[in-house]
Amino acid sequence: MAQVVDSVTYPVVTVASQRIAEAIGSSVTETDTLLYSMQRGRGLAQVLETESFISTRAYSPGGVANFSVRGTGSQHTQVVWEGIPINDPMLGQTDLSAISLGGIGQVRVLYGSAGMTNNSGGIGGTIELIPQEKRTTDGFDGKLNVYAGSFGTYGVSVQLRDSYKKVFGTTSVEYQTAKNDFTYRNLASIKKEDKKLEHAAIGRIGFTRTMGVRFNERNSIKASVYYAQVDREFAPTMLMASTNETLFDRDIWAALNWNRIGKRSKVSVTSSYIFGQQDFFDNNNYIFHHLYHANKNLLRYELRLKHDLHLELGGDVFNETARSDSAYRHQAHWRFWQAAFASLKYVPKKWVAAQVLIREDVIDGAFSPIQGLVGVEVKPLRWFYLKGNVARNFRAPTLNDLYWVPGGNADLKSETGFSGEAGLGFRSETERFKFNAEATYFRSTISNWVIWLPIGNVWTPQNKRAVGISGVEARLETTARLGKVLIRLNGAYTWVSSKIIEGATETDVSVGKQLIYVPQHQAKANVSVHLGKLYFIYVHQFTGLRFTTSDNKDQLPAYQVGQLSVGYAYAIGKHTIGLGFTLDNLFNTEYQTIAWRPMPGRSFLINLNYQFL
């Protein structure tokens, strides 16, 4: 939700904010606390699928997961942790399933160029992983969650928070394993007989630790470390022979942040180290090693020029290095990335706000297309608001695009995106009833779209296509309190037309066709009923048909899945014990998110949690 909608008070000069500021006039969704706590054990892809306008697809439960935000691809969305973009520079994207959510307290999605106040490259959007909040009072608290479910799923996670005088910290540990050996109907066989999925196990370990010191009212320093490793077997499709392929991912992120808050200003300096490792073992047990690490430094300065005028300046200096035995023939490649932006926010009245932002990135000495954003929000009535923005963004080629051997194209241009959105919303709140509805129309054009095609017999990335996107996002959030009963109903619908408008060749048959795996229609809803310590939640998701070839001649059918949960929490003093039971895929829907890769039918998960304050 943008600034005017929440409150007209400035978002600056707050100590607790661990969030990147979204641009004015843009759309943002945040995970619901209860739903997030239920879904986090299933991974980030499931969290986003349930609670955002994002469409995800996975090779198997917990397997490599790609996604689409506003009709774009995974590479068009930046994933951000502690304000630091953490997309793999080799692939230019983040595998949602490789993320450990143990230390993540909330996930926000900033749509379109809403994240430009922090980073470039998010043409589709920005996914922000927000670490768990620190304690604000002295003491120690913790949560323990243990769960077990169908198909050999087991997991445990612990979150601890401590605070003593000036020192505060958070710790999380997560372990999860799943065999994923579910039975599915083999549609590729004549008799369509049942078959058990093989070689789809996953094992994940995650650890985070944050330590900080509040020196005084104005100065604080914080160090954060994130470690995650995921071991995954690659399951065969319904048409493949058995496989022995496995993938090992390891990610280490570390950040040191200093904050200084003045009467009218705020300075934030972050220095970070990002490490990523992928070891892929093929059927011949040959290992492909990919390794990257980066040093990323961010400076942010905010200044209230006048009571209604707010300036933000930012600068980034990144050093990225990647090495690969197969992709780069054991060579290492570097990239030096600098960026600067300036943003001016103007809030002349409580009911109107505007923003102008300009940004420039310099990559290895080459200037990116100039980026910018103009956004406006107006709230003419207490319960009604309008908002919109126009923006220009870009996405730099990945290191694989530039240096792959053979075929890397050092002359590849950045993709550039022009986007605009306009929305309106209604918000009403009484003691017993809360209502919020919002609809946004968006439109964008991405030119110099990168596509890998052979020149001669060598696959080479080329700036050959352009993509035109338009769509609508609509959502409804209601909460009603009837005596001791709390009822919540949330719904969201999105329609996306994401089509190739310029072909790679004169005879490109994909022109005018929807991008593959981008559903035109997607809807989700959840209803929850809370009766004191007891709750029931039903989540329903609809995903429309998805084309699987660029000429749109082949497709995957639409599907709907339901999830039902019931839980009970019992509190004794500072101690709370909860028990939850969830039925996934309630109607035992047979569906695929990637062609010929089955997803599980009806399954269950039991979780036991304990919390002390």
Place this chain on the structure above:
Amino acid sequence: MKKLYLLPLLAVFTLSSCKQDPDDENPNIDSFTNGVFVVHEGNFQGGNASLSFLNKYTDEMSNSVFSSVNSIPLGDVAQSMVTIGDRGYIVVNNSGKIEVVDLEDLTSVGTITGLSSPRYICTVSNSTAYVSDLFSNVINIFNPQTLAITGTIAVNGQVEEMVKTSSGVIAAGTGADRVYKINTLNNTLIDSVNVGVGPSNLVMDANGKVWILTNGGWGTEPAKLVCINPVNMNIEVTFNFASGEFPSSIRTNAAGDMLYWVNGGIYRMDVASMTFPSTAFINTAAYKVGIDPEDGTIYVSDAGDFNSNGHVYRYQANGTAIDTFEVGVIPSEFCFTE
């Protein structure tokens, strides 16, 4: 797309596709003899490999004929096809199998399974055939009649195309940078020669000489066109391609006096004159080439963006364009039936 690309191209990796239900169109073809099969790889892990058939009498192209007749998808990455007698043998690489069909009506006769990553078949006799493999370090021997695996020939690494000569089978040992010679009487390796890095495609000419294309290790050294004498395994001629060129799909006409290959467009070289061509014989988008042994008609497959239906172009032997057909996803090899 080779598996080598698997990880770094995860984004491209998602370009898999499928047709969940077999094509509804009934090919309504009386016989699958005297025509041309077009083998479609489909996308790696996309499960959309397919088979098209061109009836040369009617010039009618029928797509997805295997799935139409047999009510199951063909598999994942169809690599190549040969005919032995009245049967067709379709090698489906990433499904680890060979689908065997009756050429009269294309009904499935059986499936040879348990293969690791099969690539190409070389027919030795009615009762013996070899199938090369990417990963298994063996060439499998099978009986085309009983469909039983009857033995293996140990090799070092990946083996691609093979050809039967009067003195044995010559096999492109891509993984070992060697060309193997196999004694077909006892199915053993008897000789080998280093012709450069990455020998992959080969063909035998009218003089019984074997022409081999190497890929140069995709940048390790220039790709080469090498001619060897299969009798003594001596290298007789070597042509180097320019840096950055990676030719593939070498074929001959029926007479065996003209070589064709793909290197962007279609190139050809007279075996007698051995004048290495500097320009394309046919300038066209091309993935693979096939030459009709009956009349020398040139068939070219164009995979477009490798994620949508491709095209097959036909040219007369002199290079004059004849016609174009829309086919399936990633058309590659051609198999001519009599």
